[in-house]
Amino acid sequence: MSTALPEHEYNTRLETVRNRLAEHDSDADAAVWFGATSIEYLTGFDHIQTERPVALAVTDKRTELTVPRLEVERVEDNPKIDAVHHYFDYPGGEPIETVAEMLSELGVESVLADADGAPGVMGYQGPALSAFVEVDTQLWVERMRWAKTDAELDLIRESARWANLGHRYLADYTEVGEHPATVSQRASLEASRVMLDTLGDRYIARTRGDGPVHAGYISGPQTALPHGHTANRRLESGDVLITGATANVDGYYSELERTMFVGEPTDEQIHYFELMLEAQTIAIEALGPGVELSDVDDAVWSYFEEQGVTELAQHHVGHNIGMGGHEPPYIDRGWGEHVASEHTDYGDGDAVMEPGHVYTIEPGIYTDNAGYRHSDTIAITDDGIEWLTYFPRDLESNVIRID
Amino acid sequence: MSTALPEHEYNTRLETVRNRLAEHDSDADAAVWFGATSIEYLTGFDHIQTERPVALAVTDKRTELTVPRLEVERVEDNPKIDAVHHYFDYPGGEPIETVAEMLSELGVESVLADADGAPGVMGYQGPALSAFVEVDTQLWVERMRWAKTDAELDLIRESARWANLGHRYLADYTEVGEHPATVSQRASLEASRVMLDTLGDRYIARTRGDGPVHAGYISGPQTALPHGHTANRRLESGDVLITGATANVDGYYSELERTMFVGEPTDEQIHYFELMLEAQTIAIEALGPGVELSDVDDAVWSYFEEQGVTELAQHHVGHNIGMGGHEPPYIDRGWGEHVASEHTDYGDGDAVMEPGHVYTIEPGIYTDNAGYRHSDTIAITDDGIEWLTYFPRDLESNVIRID
Numbered sequence: 001m002s003t004a005l006p007e008h009e010y011n012t013r014l015e016t017v018r019n020r021l022a023e024h025d026s027d028a029d030a031a032v033w034f035g036a037t038s039i040e041y042l043t044g045f046d047h048i049q050t051e052r053p054v055a056l057a058v059t060d061k062r063t064e065l066t067v068p069r070l071e072v073e074r075v076e077d078n079p080k081i082d083a084v085h086h087y088f089d090y091p092g093g094e095p096i097e098t099v100a101e102m103l104s105e106l107g108v109e110s111v112l113a114d115a116d117g118a119p120g121v122m123g124y125q126g127p128a129l130s131a132f133v134e135v136d137t138q139l140w141v142e143r144m145r146w147a148k149t150d151a152e153l154d155l156i157r158e159s160a161r162w163a164n165l166g167h168r169y170l171a172d173y174t175e176v177g178e179h180p181a182t183v184s185q186r187a188s189l190e191a192s193r194v195m196l197d198t199l200g201d202r203y204i205a206r207t208r209g210d211g212p213v214h215a216g217y218i219s220g221p222q223t224a225l226p227h228g229h230t231a232n233r234r235l236e237s238g239d240v241l242i243t244g245a246t247a248n249v250d251g252y253y254s255e256l257e258r259t260m261f262v263g264e265p266t267d268e269q270i271h272y273f274e275l276m277l278e279a280q281t282i283a284i285e286a287l288g289p290g291v292e293l294s295d296v297d298d299a300v301w302s303y304f305e306e307q308g309v310t311e312l313a314q315h316h317v318g319h320n321i322g323m324g325g326h327e328p329p330y331i332d333r334g335w336g337e338h339v340a341s342e343h344t345d346y347g348d349g350d351a352v353m354e355p356g357h358v359y360t361i362e363p364g365i366y367t368d369n370a371g372y373r374h375s376d377t378i379a380i381t382d383d384g385i386e387w388l389t390y391f392p393r394d395l396e397s398n399v400i401r402i403d
Numbered sequence: 404m405s406t407a408l409p410e411h412e413y414n415t416r417l418e419t420v421r422n423r424l425a426e427h428d429s430d431a432d433a434a435v436w437f438g439a440t441s442i443e444y445l446t447g448f449d450h451i452q453t454e455r456p457v458a459l460a461v462t463d464k465r466t467e468l469t470v471p472r473l474e475v476e477r478v479e480d481n482p483k484i485d486a487v488h489h490y491f492d493y494p495g496g497e498p499i500e501t502v503a504e505m506l507s508e509l510g511v512e513s514v515l516a517d518a519d520g521a522p523g524v525m526g527y528q529g530p531a532l533s534a535f536v537e538v539d540t541q542l543w544v545e546r547m548r549w550a551k552t553d554a555e556l557d558l559i560r561e562s563a564r565w566a567n568l569g570h571r572y573l574a575d576y577t578e579v580g581e582h583p584a585t586v587s588q589r590a591s592l593e594a595s596r597v598m599l600d601t602l603g604d605r606y607i608a609r610t611r612g613d614g615p616v617h618a619g620y621i622s623g624p625q626t627a628l629p630h631g632h633t634a635n636r637r638l639e640s641g642d643v644l645i646t647g648a649t650a651n652v653d654g655y656y657s658e659l660e661r662t663m664f665v666g667e668p669t670d671e672q673i674h675y676f677e678l679m680l681e682a683q684t685i686a687i688e689a690l691g692p693g694v695e696l697s698d699v700d701d702a703v704w705s706y707f708e709e710q711g712v713t714e715l716a717q718h719h720v721g722h723n724i725g726m727g728g729h730e731p732p733y734i735d736r737g738w739g740e741h742v743a744s745e746h747t748d749y750g751d752g753d754a755v756m757e758p759g760h761v762y763t764i765e766p767g768i769y770t771d772n773a774g775y776r777h778s779d780t781i782a783i784t785d786d787g788i789e790w791l792t793y794f795p796r797d798l799e800s801n802v803i804r805i806d
Contacts, residue, residue, distance in 0.1 A: 050729055069716075074631075088718075089718050089733075090735065092735045123545055123727070123730055125731075125749075181595060182595070186592060192584060193584070199635070205634050206632060209588075209618075209620070209633055210584075225473075225477055230608060230611055232606040313472075315471070315473045316491075326453055327525065330454070332494060334492075344529075345528070
């Protein structure tokens with residue numbers, strides 16, 4: 001277990017993009033990123049993506065960053081960054097002009113960028129980067145993030161531990177008459193406190209005010225909606241819960257979800273729970289290195305067809321996870337066709353699972369009045385899989401006794 | 404006070420974009436949005452922006468929506484939506500092809516859209532919308548959101564009440580030796596619970612698991628960083644706190660921030676606090692309808708120059724707020740030049756404050772070891788301003804006694 005990504009991981013990542021740049025079939029002399037997650041992936045500098053652009057430039061020798069004034073102190077001690085440029089604020093500080101100046105000082109005339117200028121977040125508007133230098137597109141980091149290294153897996157394993165604690169508290173605090181929101185917040189609070197007390201100085205702050213553990217649930221009729229909200233109601237005997245728990249460990253996440261019952265489930269509820277559980281087992285048994293992602297979703301769909309419940313399915317089996325809560329590739333019947341299409345920058349090898357991919361496996365069944373979904377976080381290894389989440393999946397362990 | 408946006412507001416918004424469409428100097432026969440906030444603004448349908456595209460089409464007569472399967476039940480009862488189209492999931496369900504079919508059934512061949520296809524969120528990749536219909540750009544909703552109606556102001560007023568309660572709890576729970584994260588989470592939890600109990604059926608769920616009230620702070624040395632994190636430390640006597648509190652009321656937010664002291668502040672701390680307070684007062688006194696946004700930032704900057712502290716400033720005075728935490732226009736010395744530039748779709752009138760704009764006023768001062776910033780949410784009225792947040796600003800009210 002580990003709670004911080006080792007420095008050499010960043011060096012390897014930067015080396016990888018430098019090699020890509022050198023090998024690229026263009027005369028670009030820098031790679032540029034405006035996306036916050038890509039910048040964090042390459043340098044460890046995390047920031048909230050706002051109307052204030054941040055841009056990273058990597059040349060064969062230098063790694064330089066342009067930030068708004070208010071981020072300077074958060075980055076200037078970062079050993080991966082050779083120089084920090086800044087503008088005062090948006091728009092008066094002229095962010096893109098500052099980026100252009102950084103590139104000009106680096107002697108850069110042509111770049112491969114993740115976008116031709118800063119994203120239109122929070123009403124941002126500004127000049128294209130191509131008004132200053134030649135710009136072609138690369139989405140290298142998005143693709144590099146698919147397969148996790150052992151060090152990244154360690155962080156996701158650590159996340160799964162604290163997610164499990166948050167989830168345990170969620171179940172423990174559940175009582176008839178309680179507010180779902182209050183139970184969720186209390187479980188998050190108590191698990192976060194234990195995590196902070198346990199890790200001490202080893203905890204890397206990546207959040208503001210809330211977290212690092214988040215645990216919560218959707219309850220009762222709202223579970224019929226995969227993206228339902230936490231309604232203002234009290235828990236009742238007979239409620240179905242769909243839980244969710246995660247923890248931020250140096251920027252990485254796991255995902256743990258369970259279908260739980262407040263009191264004894266009905267026969268109908270048991271029927272759908274077991275059906276969902278079998279679908280999840282089928283998906284997990286289908287996982288492995290070299291497996292087509294589409295095949296995993298197909299396996300579940302075939303089972304749903306056999307059971308006559310395709311009408312109750314509302315989404316595919318799952319997704320990759322890491323620094324983002326949802327990351328490609330997606331376990332979807334259309335994935336193989338998608339990577340082969342002209343609308344993506346993917347290639348043929350991108351249709352299959354590889355060691356280091358980390359998937360949420362979460363096929364769901366949604367009736368008129370309740371939903372049924374577990375989600376586990378599972379890594380693809382060289383010769384099989386590794387379960388990262390481990391809260392028990394069986395019915396008995398997911399019934400909350402209320403008397 | 405009100406806790407839900409009246410239905411007629413949505414009708415007015417849809418009518419406004421229909422009029423724009425009719426008046427537009429093109430033969431576009433629909434307006435299209437992929438942005439989640441714009442879709443929520445026009446229809447009341449809120450969703451989390453993910454890799455699964457959602458698209459709204461408005462023609463002279465019809466309002467139709469394309470969603471992934473998992474959102475269907477959340478939107479089909481919405482009286483503003485005339486028809487709901489869906490694809491199963493991304494990418495296999497072919498989201499953009501489904502949007503194109505919706506447009507084709509509507510007889511639409513040319514659109515004004517907020518983007519030429521879905522945004523690249525969570526690794527989304529897919530065809531441009533212009534592969535199917537003629538696409539030109541409009542950013543109407545972003546601009547419409549600048550000035551709030553009375554009904555919108557009511558929601559922000561209501562948000563400010565609950566933010567105030569969360570903030571009160573934050574101060575009450577602060578003690579030497581406590582975790583900043585735990586105090587923050589506890590204040591959020593308790594204020595949320597009171598809000599839910601008070602509003603009962605009038606509360607509109609817009610969040611999952613956490614909220615509706617968020618209150619928290621950055622503490623000690625981290626306050627020197629405007630975007631600092633919540634460090635894993637215990638509160639100490641002499642700590643400076645920069646707080647933040649808000650509440651989600653039917654999708655709208657307010658912003659309340661205070662600089663507080665754990666125990667008696669030092670002379671230096673009092674000096675910077677009073678300086679910050681005066682800067683905020685200067686900004687607030689400069690606000691009003693017809694006022695150039697740049698002038699408000701300039702007024703604060705002149706004061707900082709006079710006091711010799713420009714080196715301690717790290718950002719402009721503030722921003723508009725509403726459905727987004729940060730919204731244009733921005734109170735920035737460069738705003739006037741920005742709206743006049745070729746890089747925005749703004750016009751000359753967009754350089755000034757108008758009735759209905761709601762601004763955060765938050766000039767800050769950052770020394771080597773502490774930050775000083777209040778933020779208040781203030782509406783521009785026909786003949787002046789209205790304070791929406793109301794936690795006391797003075798030093799005495801912001802010292803937390805610890806003995």
